[in-house]
Amino acid sequence: DSGVTQTPKHLITATGQRVTLRCSPRSGDLSVYWYQQSLDQGLQFLIQYYNGEERAKGNILERFSAQQFPDLHSELNLSSLELGDSALYFCASSVVAGGPGGYNEQFFGPGTRLTVL
């Protein structure tokens, strides 16, 4: 158990709908990262927040958005869902903002499996 929690574990919804995935980082971690893992796209970095502020952005679609709240939990919002959005969504947390000079280990949560029908 990494100490990172994600809810829900599974989510089944229909095309066009909107869902919210939730992540609570390890105690003391200020950074939260979101990833999408699908069979055809592999593991993709979506976005990073540090202490409530967006710090890095990957291949995140405009239909997706995220935020990190004052209690450091984070939510990933996915809207106008398409079949291709079906994937495993991981969040990860780390103590620091990251970069080559510091201690960078990220701890992954168990993931939320999203199925869009």
Place this chain on the structure above:
Amino acid sequence: GENVEQHPSTLSVQEGDSAVIKCTYSDSASNYFPWYKQELGKRPQLIIDIRSNVGEKKDQRIAVTLNKTAKHFSLHITETQPEDSAVYFCAASSGEDNYGQNFVFGPGTRLSVLP
């Protein structure tokens, strides 16, 4: 943008042999290179990482080498054991120190260690 290639896509070795997985990246600004292991149905776990100012790093049976000039880095696992069987992902990351990191992952290598 950054592109990370990873080879081979599958690798089978006999228990006790060595395994080598190679990755290349395209963005010379990448400065941090982690390797993750993901067992079936589980979350990715960091197994080793290397920074751009270091050429090699070792942790027990696992080592990583980085050639910045050629833009490639490799994972070496010696004395492989059945529990090393998993999918391994390399990643290249760029970003300002202590500010944030943008990651691009390779497609993964499925390693099978045969007893």
